Amino acid sequence: GVVGGRSVGVPGTVRMLELAHKQHGKLPWATLFQPAITLAEGGFKISARLNTLVAADPHLKKDPVAAAYFYKADGDARDVGVNLRNPELAAVLRRIAAEGSKALHEGEIAQAIVDKVQKHPTNPGKLSLADLADYQPKKREALCHDYQVATKDFRVCGFPPPSSGAIAIGQILGILKNTDAAAKPLQDGIPSADWLHLYTEAARLAFADRAQYVADPDFVQPPAGSWSSLLAPAYLADRAKLIGAQSMKVAQPGNPGAVKTSYAPMPDQPEYGTSHISIVDAFGNAVAMTTTIEDQFGARQMVTTSAARSGGFLLNNELTDFSFAPADAQGQPIANRVQPGKRPRSSMAPTLVFDKATGELLMSGGSPGGAAIIHYTAKTLYGVLNWGLMPQQAINLPNFGSMNGPTLLEEKRFPPATVEALRARGAEVREMNMTSGLQAITLGNAHGKKLWMGGADPRREGVVMGD
Incomplete structure (x- = not known):
């Protein structure tokens, strides 16, 4: 089909x-x-x-x-x-x-x-x-969460369900904050095996919740009546406690609050391509827009x-x-099943980052790439906000992730020792082509003047343009 x-x-x-x-x-x-x-x-x-x-x-x-x-x-x-x-x-x-x-x-x-x-x-x-x-378009309130790095307070905003991007990225960043990921810097310009272990375990936890809860809010009630329940700091701190020295391989969804209807988790199925643009104009208006016809062609x-x-x-x-199956083997309905007039769950993750104290826009970004959009965008956010990279440097970092199954690594980008170290922790590791198409712009300083810096993904045909 x-x-x-x-x-x-x-x-x-x-x-x-x-x-x-x-x-x-x-x-x-x-x-x-x-x-x-x-x-x-x-x-x-x-x-x-x-x-x-x-x-x-x-x-x-x-x-x-x-x-x-x-x-x-x-x-x-x-x-x-x-x-x-x-x-x-x-x-x-x-x-x-x-x-x-x-x-x-x-x-x-x-x-x-x-x-x-x-x-x-x-x-x-x-x-x-x-x-x-x-058909009528819907305007939705952005889903935002606070994100702290050392002494800096950021507000990270993205698109709410039916897109799963903002929730999954917010969960991954929030769970990592409750680990010692911050003490694991880049090694020779790429993430270490120890950091990748923490990231991919956080990703498994986030993707478990995504499969369980996220669907069109016109048809599915969020846990505890609000999608923010999935980003609550206390909930993410609890989820982070599940990360140990060995990979959990497949995580189970959490319980962030009561749900009106009990759903079965959606089985994994492939997701595909898309395009993304990030723009800031002279008036300070900004857009992060991800658009798609789903698969290539x-x-x-x-x-x-x-x-x-x-x-x-x-x-x-x-x-x-949509989920190809309407229910699991026991007949429990899947939140993202097909229903008339319903919008399918996506992974699109157009993201805006603000200075929490002043409200100033600091970053706009996003990517194509199916379910891996979440990882491509999270990688770039972490690279800029935590590792202090320029947007182009963050985009150029090797890609990685997990959709709550194997650990995925961009082929030919990680040393064999990294792959072996992750396998030693019990993860099934697959090295594969991970063709992100990241676009990001960040506010920086040069000679005391504020200016926008852009990055475009060398893996696709993107460009950076300015006046």
């Missing part, structure tokens, strides 16, 4: 941006689309990474529109460096620029989306015109309204973020 019509959720980003623009925008809506229209019409050079992903994907070329756009006539992926133009996408963007989000959610483009989903040859979906027309379905049928936009396979 990962590829095809059944996994497609209602695309909500344009409606969300329209609401944000209505409430906070300065420039006319239509002018904001111009750079994207110009890029779609003029094209971009195919990167080595895009070429590799297209060539390796077994499903993408089965869609005739995607096949015409991404592949040559002989079926091979278009070559690195070739200019890839998408006038069909430019036409869609022009319509949205002129008419607003209703251009996407009603009428010809909406009909093209529904046709694509409902008429998929092997895995049709039930997405309807009414689903698209009825989403549902592998490309929508077009043009007769040329050789471009357009890809549909998401966002519904794969």
Whole structure:
């Protein structure tokens, strides 16, 4: 069900941006689309990474529109460096620029989306015109927690459920604060085995709670009536006591307070790709925005309204973020099960860090990467706030983590002794490709003047730009 019509959720980003623009925008809506229209019409050079992903994907070329756009006539992926133009996408963007989000959610483009989903040859979906027309974005209160490093008090804010990012990162940082992690500095520029043991154990505890409790709050009550219960200092201090010298391998969820409905933990299943931007403007407005069509190339379905049928936009396979099983073997429901009108749990972790005393913004960051977003972002926050690194240095640190199973280490980045030391503590260690796409900006000082410093992940195509 990962590829095809059944996994497609209602695309909500344009409606969300329209609401944000209505409430906070300065420039006319239509002018904001111009750079994207110009890029779609003029094209971009195919990167080595895009070429590799297209060539390796077994499903993408089965869609005739995607096949015409991404592949040559002989079926091979278009070559690195070739200019890839998408006038069909430019036409869609022009319509949205002129008419607003209703251009996407009603009428010809909406009909093209529904046709694509409902008429998929092997895995049709039930997405309807009414689903698209009825979709409304939701504004939610940021989930914030205090974080202290030596004498500095920070306020770390992120997106609440249905995203699990802010809770999991807050739990990992809060649990680590209750260990002697602070006494374990970087060794030769990378985290030590002792520190990694503490981090991955904290991660197991956080991911156990994530699987148990986190889902769309319109459908699931948080423990003790508030998501903050999962970040309560006393609760995290208790959870930290479970960390010993040996790995717990698989942690059990905690009990931060009474829950109205008892849920079964969601079994682990793969999560995928995304994009992130962090921006601060001259007026002090800041945005950390993570956006996704879920897997790379989403549902592998490309929508077009043009007769040329050789471009357009890809549909998401966002519904794969729900639990594939509605209940466990005993029939206990899973919080993140599929329900009508429900938003799936995500791992997105757009994060803003403030000086607690003054309220001044100090950092904005986030990353793509499925469930590993949580680890990529936590690593960068810890690198900047605890180890005093520049954002680029923190991003460049090797990646690591655990989703409450094996310890994951970015391949070819850790010495064999580190891997062996973690195995000696009882962890199953997997060295693998961990392709973060971190973007972060932090407020720094140079010659007595405040300035923003940026970092972009060398593992993907990100860039840092400033005036």
